[in-house]
Amino acid sequence: MVAIDPTLLNVLLIAISGTLICAAVHFIPVGGAPAAMAQATGIGTGTVELAAGSGLVGLITASYMYANEPTAPVYLVMAAGAMGSMVMLASTMLAGGLIYAYGVAVPFASAQVKKDPITGQRQDNFISKGTQGQGIPTICFVSGIIGAALGGIGGALIYYVLVGIYSPLITTSAAAVAGVFTMGVFYVNAVIPSYGVGGTIEGFHDPKFRRVIGKDVLTSFVVSLICGVVAVMIAGGMVA
Amino acid sequence: MSDVKEISSNKLLAFGIIGGLLGIYLTYILPALGTQIGGQAESFLTVISPTFGALGAMCSVVWGAEAVRRVSKYGLGTGVPSIGQIAMGMGIVAAMFGLAIVKTMLIAGPIVALVTASVIGLIIGWFAQNVIKMKIPVMIRCMTEIAAAGALVIIGFSASVAGNFDFLGSIIPLVFDNGVMLAVFWVGAVALLHPFNACLGPDEKQKRLLYLAVSTGAITMVIMGIAALVTLGASGAITLVLGIILWVISYKKFWDEVYKDSSAVVGTGLIPKTEA
Numbered sequence: 147m148v149a150i151d152p153t154l155l156n157v158l159l160i161a162i163s164g165t166l167i168c169a170a171v172h173f174i175p176v177g178g179a180p181a182a183m184a185q186a187t188g189i190g191t192g193t194v195e196l197a198a199g200s201g202l203v204g205l206i207t208a209s210y211m212y213a214n215e216p217t218a219p220v221y222l223v224m225a226a227g228a229m230g231s232m233v234m235l236a237s238t239m240l241a242g243g244l245i246y247a248y249g250v251a252v253p254f255a256s257a258q259v260k261k262d263p264i265t266g267q268r269q270d271n272f273i274s275k276g277t278q279g280q281g282i283p284t285i286c287f288v289s290g291i292i293g294a295a296l297g298g299i300g301g302a303l304i305y306y307v308l309v310g311i312y313s314p315l316i317t318t319s320a321a322a323v324a325g326v327f328t329m330g331v332f333y334v335n336a337v338i339p340s341y342g343v344g345g346t347i348e349g350f351h352d353p354k355f356r357r358v359i360g361k362d363v364l365t366s367f368v369v370s371l372i373c374g375v376v377a378v379m380i381a382g383g384m385v386a
Numbered sequence: 387m388s389d390v391k392e393i394s395s396n397k398l399l400a401f402g403i404i405g406g407l408l409g410i411y412l413t414y415i416l417p418a419l420g421t422q423i424g425g426q427a428e429s430f431l432t433v434i435s436p437t438f439g440a441l442g443a444m445c446s447v448v449w450g451a452e453a454v455r456r457v458s459k460y461g462l463g464t465g466v467p468s469i470g471q472i473a474m475g476m477g478i479v480a481a482m483f484g485l486a487i488v489k490t491m492l493i494a495g496p497i498v499a500l501v502t503a504s505v506i507g508l509i510i511g512w513f514a515q516n517v518i519k520m521k522i523p524v525m526i527r528c529m530t531e532i533a534a535a536g537a538l539v540i541i542g543f544s545a546s547v548a549g550n551f552d553f554l555g556s557i558i559p560l561v562f563d564n565g566v567m568l569a570v571f572w573v574g575a576v577a578l579l580h581p582f583n584a585c586l587g588p589d590e591k592q593k594r595l596l597y598l599a600v601s602t603g604a605i606t607m608v609i610m611g612i613a614a615l616v617t618l619g620a621s622g623a624i625t626l627v628l629g630i631i632l633w634v635i636s637y638k639k640f641w642d643e644v645y646k647d648s649s650a651v652v653g654t655g656l657i658p659k660t661e662a
Contacts, residue, residue, distance in 0.1 A: 178465070194468045316554070322562040327482060329571065333475030334510070337468045342518045344463040358518075365513040372506060376483045383486030384554060 164370025402449020409442015477536025
């Protein structure tokens with residue numbers, strides 16, 4: 147194996163994490179305003195809010211793991227991040243689902259597939275006229291959990307890399323600086339795919355998924371690469 | 387667009403950049419000036435200087451909010467908040483880079499941050515336009531402006547809490563370590579995105595939006611004042627009081643504009659009782 151320069155490796159890891167976050171957004175069933183009125187499938191809020199909400203919880207769980215176990219290997223920190231994000235998004239979807247089922251009283255149905263690929267149940271019979279499906283069907287729920295895991299892994303990886311770069315230079319402040327920088331990269335990468343999907347997406351079974359993920363991931367990779375270079379250069383500025 | 391005269395985007399751009407940079411640099415120049423004069427003037431200038439950072443940031447808030455307005459008018463499909471958040475995301479990355487990379491040449495920090503933010507914004511705008519194909523003609527220009535405004539907003543408000551914009555010496559211990567940065571990030575993002583998010587619609591007018599932008603900037607200033615009370619003491623009180631005064635004035639102006647604009651909508655007369 148060819149040895150990679152550690153600085154280059156850090157930049158690449160940040161770029162990959164940013165791309166993971168971008169890809170993650172495509173998995174989350176985002177319904178936007180139509181879903182808030184139960185006229186489209188998904189959770190009734192914007193892409194950025196959902197991705198950031200779950201991603202930041204992942205960031206907290208990952209940093210908590212890292213703070214309490216500084217010798218933790220990278221996969222453990224990533225797992226902690228993924229777990230935090232998944233719990234957060236699952237509880238959001240569960241609470242949303244309860245409201246859709248018992249508050250708004252709509253049957254959960256996806257407008258993009260005829261049969262739910264997981265449960266095999268018919269969907270098109272249950273869609274109200276003039277809507278794009280309602281609620282959060284099983285396939286969307288599963289897709290959302292996968293997305294949250296990817297987002298959590300991405301956030302945790304950036305944090306892990308940055309703490310590794312900054313802690314020899316600014317010791318105790320490294321966690322704060324790395325956390326804030328991760329948040330910045332997270333927001334940029336959560337908004338880019340939301341422009342790509344144009345506000346709503348059901349999950350990986352949505353035809354839109356295959357149509358937009360390529361160009362979004364490319365954009366995100368380039369932007370995250372710049373962020374990675376910037377992050378490494380910030381460390382250069384910290385050396386007095 | 388309409389027969390109402392609007393302030394041109396170039397004027398607001400100049401206002402945002404010059405006002406923002408001036409405010410930010412005054413936090414650095416005034417204490418240095420005070421040291422040369424000495425005596426009472428020194429302590430006075432040191433106490434008032436951080437407030438200028440917040441005032442400068444407010445200029446950038448007005449500029450950024452107008453840029454958000456111009457691009458969001460086309461309909462992003464994702465809601466206005468997303469653009470405020472990407473502004474802060476780009477802004478914070480650029481601000482940290484600009485302030486850290488200059489090392490001992492502190493004076494160059496904000497300019498480097500501004501340029502970096504513009505470059506990042508330009509790249510994201512280019513990709514949004516040409517790769518994601520959003521088909522918004524002002525996308526590239528507005529993304530650049532929004533990123534630059536975001537960076538200045540972050541540096542300005544951070545400087546008002548930390549006293550100056552020395553990244554290692556002041557901003558990390560006084561803004562990052564205690565978590566004030568999160569308030570700068572969030573409240574700053576709301577200051578940029580809220581004006582258009584609240585005003586959008588067929589009857590949206592620039593003047594009303596600008597007053598609301600000043601008022602959201604003033605709210606951010608109040609919160610920074612509270613934070614600065616803890617970190618800097620007396621300077622925080624000035625920022626806090628000035629922020630409250632500016633908020634009251636700008637919100638009253640916004641309120642008046644709302645009344646003025648709504649009168650045109652209300653005065654349509656009653657619905658006729660019978661069909662003609």
